[in-house]
Amino acid sequence: MEPDPATDRVAIRASESRIEFFLAGAFSLLVGGTLAYVHHLFAPIVPPSPLWGWTIFTTLVVASMIGLPLSVYLLKPDDATVVRVFAPLGKVVAVLFDLAVASSVWALLPYASEALQLLMVVFYAATISGQVISTAEAIENIVFGVVSIFGSAAIFFLLNPSPYSTPLALFLVAFGTLMVGVAIVLKVAIRSAIAARLRAEAASKDLTAALAEVNKARNSKTRIIAAATHDLRQPLQAAALFFNRVAADAGIEQTDAVARARLAFDEAADLLDRLLDQLRLDSGVIVPAAEQLDLSDLLGRICDETTPICAASGFVLRCVPGQYHATGDPHLVLRVLRNLIHNAVRHSRGTRLLIGARRAGPMVRVYVIDDGRGIPAGHSESMFVEFAGEGPDWSTGNGSGLGLPSSRRMAQLMGGQLEHDARWRRGAAFYLQLPGAS
Structure with missing residues (x-):
């Protein structure tokens, strides 16, 4: 004016x-x-x-x-x-x-x-x-x-x-x-x-006034994209179910084409989940419900859930939960760990994956470690920038650039942090740090 x-x-x-x-x-x-x-x-x-x-x-x-x-x-x-x-x-x-x-x-x-x-x-x-x-x-x-x-x-x-x-x-x-x-x-x-x-x-x-207009436009866009993403998931899930049914009836469960098609369905569903996470974080609708967590039980659940997925991708998953307790939202913790495991399986090109916990002063760290190619020097923070890509081969821009930034924001909502441990040289090590509990 x-x-x-x-x-x-x-x-x-x-x-x-x-x-x-x-x-x-x-x-x-x-x-x-x-x-x-x-x-x-x-x-x-x-x-x-x-x-x-x-x-x-x-x-x-x-x-x-x-x-x-x-x-x-x-x-x-x-x-x-x-x-x-x-x-x-x-x-x-x-x-x-x-x-x-x-x-x-x-x-x-x-x-x-x-x-x-x-x-x-x-x-x-x-x-x-x-x-x-x-x-x-x-x-x-x-x-x-x-x-x-x-x-x-x-x-x-x-x-x-x-x-x-x-x-x-x-x-x-x-x-x-x-x-x-x-x-x-x-x-x-x-x-x-x-x-x-x-x-x-x-x-x-x-x-x-300008910020109000920007927020109004952003909220409108967020609602539209969230609705579109939600609508896309339904036909995608239906297509995946029909495909599995057809593949089972035809007796072609073990062919390479079937495995790649299933992987494509899983990748698309995961991308939509990450996009929804990002939209929920931007709109502020994710409010963590903090409670005391038994990490031994929680890590056991995530390992049981992801062992078949890791095995299908040629990974051997080892879980060392220990006897630790932390404070956080169990749903967000599981979501962050799923993202870390998904990144390791997709991008590391390794064969082994370790999930474990350890105490760090008043905090507890849950590690997800792989034996793959590792992260190039100088990219420890770049990986947490939205849409920058998450794969270790940064020259190709692999990844959607949503998983790690969204996961870090979820960790911060719980009073914790998500970091890459650059000291680990035999692959890549990420840890979710949460406030400890007795």
């Missing part, structure tokens, strides 16, 4: 005004307390008429300084209203406040001692400093305040000579110039910070 410069300017100016109103409200409370103190100091020495006239006028201005931010807080106007209505009102109130403070120079200082005059100079300096902090954006207001307050005080001291008159006048001029410079720097910094925040918020909204 292309930014609108006019809209951005309004938003920046409104943000500046809201900040100013908040700071001005807090500053007004301090000014109100100072006003009461100044009235108390000058009450014994200033005639009632000028003193109360100044006090009442300044009180009304301070009340408006408190009421304006409060109305913004309660009404919560939009950016355009803030810029069009409240910001100009804020400038008018700031001018009235500067006039009120400047009038104190002529209403109060003529009756004050030198010590009290110096105290009032401190009050003027604090007033301008507070105005710079609370209304840094309105440079013209700050310049007006410096000229009206510091200018009046400087002229007063020059018209009433004393040992401190000239130094005080020079101090007021220099300090006022410094405050204007500080206000300019603050204005640039505040405006830049607000603009950066608005850009970040706009970018965050755009990113959130």
